[in-house]
Amino acid sequence: MRKLSMDELGRKSVAEFKAADKTPLVLVLDNVRSMHNVGSVFRTADAFLIQGLILCGFTPVPPHRDINKTALGATESVDWQYFNTTVEAVQQLQAEGYQVLAIEQAVNSQMLNTFEPPKDKPLALVFGNEVDGVDGEVMKVVDGCIEIPQLGMKHSLNISVTTGIVVWDVFSKWKKDSII
Secondary structure (H helix, E strand, O other): OOOOOHHHHOOOOHHHHHHOOOEEEEEEEEOOOOHHHHHHHHHHHHHOOEEEEEEEOOOOOOOOHHHHHHHOOHHHHOOEEEEOOHHHHHHHHHHOOOEEEEEOOOOOOEEHHHOOOOOOOOEEEEEOEOOOEOOHHHHOOOOEEEEOOOOOOOOOOOHHHHHHHHHHHHHHHHHHOOOO
8 A cells, every 4th residue: 555646646737726617515604703714714625626606704714824724725716696685595595596505513404314305406605603503594595404413512613523424425426326
């Protein structure tokens, strides 16, 4: 066993990333506080060729060295936009035909392991604040909710970890069904 070299990895340039067909998924950050978490989400979005990010409320936006520290250049490849409120962002995505789901522990949420992503429309996922999760007003307007089953004492994961788990799950299910 040996590690692959940088040349063998076949990494895309920023221009190649921008021109590539994207995974039909938008990630929405609802008042995420940590610049490191924001940078981490950018990096995950880059890894899976995600269509884009929407940063809302007091979520920090690039350029900033603390975002760049974890994004490692992904703020240049991944398209992003900013909305004053997450409710505005969700409503615009819904008007554009997206199914918008919160990632949260909630009444009537669907467990991630049983969730089947839509095959006929794009998907947007809302990730919440590190302390309070997805805002209650946002929960009123989303189309549904996905929850990661958790069995330990804490019953919460860092937003960057949550994003990685959920994006990988959705991506792998779409890949298995060959829609991407």
